[in-house]
Amino acid sequence: MDLKTKELLAISAAYAGNCERCLRYHIQHGLEAGLTEKEILIAVRIADRVKQTANSFLDDVVSQATKESPIPEANADGGGDRDGG
Numbered sequence: 001m002d003l004k005t006k007e008l009l010a011i012s013a014a015y016a017g018n019c020e021r022c023l024r025y026h027i028q029h030g031l032e033a034g035l036t037e038k039e040i041l042i043a044v045r046i047a048d049r050v051k052q053t054a055n056s057f058l059d060d061v062v063s064q065a066t067k068e069s070p071i072p073e074a075n076a077d078g079g080g081d082r083d084g085g
Contacts, residue, residue: 003033008043015047 007030
């Protein structure tokens with residue numbers, strides 16, 4: 001596997017894993033290896049779609065388990081309901 005491909009994979013993995021430090025590192029090294037900005041953006045878009053799909057499935061699991069749909073937003077103070085949840 002060539003270096004550009006490895007860096008594209010690393011960029012996608014870093015984005016999907018929410019690792020800002022890793023993402024910055026691999027974007028820089030990817031550019032140095034010859035990646036274009038467009039190639040990097042495509043890799044990030046792919047990773048984002050994977051994350052969104054996974055989150056959607058997890059939301060469905062929680063909704064099914066709690067018989068709630070959609071998942072309610074938490075209060076601004078980070079708490080749940082007024083009973084301390």
